[in-house]
Amino acid sequence: MSSPFFTQSRTATTRVTRSGGGQRSGGTLAAALRSRLSGRQSEANTAPSVEVKVEAEEEKVSEQEEPFTAAPSTGDKLLQQSTVQPKPEPEASPPRRRRRLVKLEYEKEDVASGIKTEDWEPPAWKRQLEFIRDMRSGRDAPVDKMGAEKCYDAGAPAHVGVRRFQVLVSLMLSSQTKDQVTAAAMQKLRTHGCTAQNVLATDDKTLGELIYPVGFWRNKVKYLKRTSAVLQEEFGGDIPNSVEGLVRLPGVGPKMAHLAMDIAWNQVSGIGVDTHVHRISNRLGWLRKPTKNPEDTRKALEEWLPRELWSEINWLLVGFGQQVCLPISPLCSVCLNQFSCPSAHRSSPAKRPKSGPPRSPSPRIKAEPGRDQTINQKTLSPTGQRRVIICAI
Template sequence: MCCRLEFGMKASGMRMVTRSWSREPGAGPRGIGEEAAPLGRGEAAAEGRKSHRPVKRQRKAQSLNVAYEVSDGEKGEGTELLKVPSWEPQDWQQQLANIRSMRSGKDAPVDQLGAEHCYDPSAPPKVQRYQVLLSLMLSSQTKDQVTAGAMQRLRARGLTVDSILQTDDSTLGTLIYPVGFWRNKVKYIKQTSAILQQRYGGDIPASVAELVALPGVGPKMAHLAMAVAWGTVSGIAVDTHVHRIANRLKWTKKVTKSPEETRRALEEWLPRNLWSEINGLLVGFGQQTCLPVRPRCQACLNQAMCPAAQRL
């Protein structure tokens, strides 16, 4: 395109006339590939009159790249290939290898009595998933041995949504005692079971958002339920063991104050293909070696490279 300016001198002074931008064939708002039709005599005159008006120069449209944040339940396989962590802990790969070595025996309570071992494998899939969720609800602030005992007593009576709703609160409390906060859990189990019957046909939801909306179900339980019941890795399940060990090893960029904060910090850098492994691995490690009080640092392969071992 070109633009031509003419300057003329008159008695009243200088006058500037701006000629219109010349148009190439096919340019402007015409359709792609549409040829420009020649102007008639009247149209040419009209075009000439319009040329004295200032013409706004159109800017070329810019292509914008928009990034969308993927929610926990929607992350697909291969997502980790798109994310390059800006930070990762020092020596974490060697520390992880050492923990795997120390956990090779798979003889911690979680290995025998965790949520994946508490349901009836002969029950219909829908009932199995319900039992997985109930075992997770019972496990909060409770040792695996106590949770497993409560699940055995419940299963002996036929553990389904209908059977729980037909059980009175007093009997249910007796069956699950002495799990932690058992009175609250009686209430949550009844409320959640009613919701599952009314909204999900007796099954459990298949998303983290719907699971955490159920009474008595937190993020850790939701992510474990997705993994065990649905076979979907939706995030890292972080309980008190994982929270404690991650901070002791400085696997978080800064000290975290809650398991949920630790989950978000770990997911920022830990490769996604390790998310399903990390809970069981660290929980068992926390039950046997990295104890809450008086950890067995002398027996830990990570003693020399653990920041906390120097202070404990």
């Protein structure tokens, strides 16, 4: 080709390749370039390795200084178990909301049984109690004049336990007995000498005559003898100062024990529940559920009734049961609780019976002397009542 461009380039190429000095210099330059490139490549290869080693050593140092938060492997777990490391202090967490506090406010735990029971009290019981206090303000019931608090000899020496012994004897005689009969029997015993030593020295026949006609007087003679023997031998004629010691005595139950602790020792240990307290508590609905005996009533009352009322409640309800809330035909029409009592007007008369002698029985038909009476015929009257026709022969 005749182009000057191609001619010039071919000439330059030929000049380089054919000259000997140029070939040597070109090889030297190529070798120098190669050495430089290889040196740079070696530096590039060696520098990262040094940096990687430094970073690896820094990571090891940081692992020793700071706790490892990743999931440890099996080897790490064994290493952690073999080396004792101080536990980090837990961070203060915000207080949690205790939801059970509201529930515990309405619950209490029975320590003996371990069962939690809800707090319960009968509705309007405070108002009913105030009405009973108003109706008992006269203090004219038999229990007010002839109760266990009135039967002991006030002049008897107290340091030898004579008063306390008489309180216990009056409580033992009052079981299944009216207060009037108990007071009369205690009067005869006090005249005879109502001490543990005198009771032991009295024969059973004489003792029975002294306490007659109290209920179950034969059994009570045995109980008095056996109780007096225990008291004389173990307590020097005095009575125990605990409920556990009192209930071990023959013829003494929980009601008598709690009343004896209150009257004789001036200590409130429980509620004395007799037939009146048992009946009225069920009628007023003062129990969570109806009870069948006084002991269950006592336990149910002590669950909710404030302790400061335990001593008063026996005296209030006993007199109230003797005058108004009678066992048969209670006088609901004169009771202040007739509108709140769930048992009001169920078996009570419309009006309070008039005071006076008891109704005399119907007159009997007397035959004339010398004549016999025989029933000849029985017919029914027009009103449906049976009519007896008596014919004289």
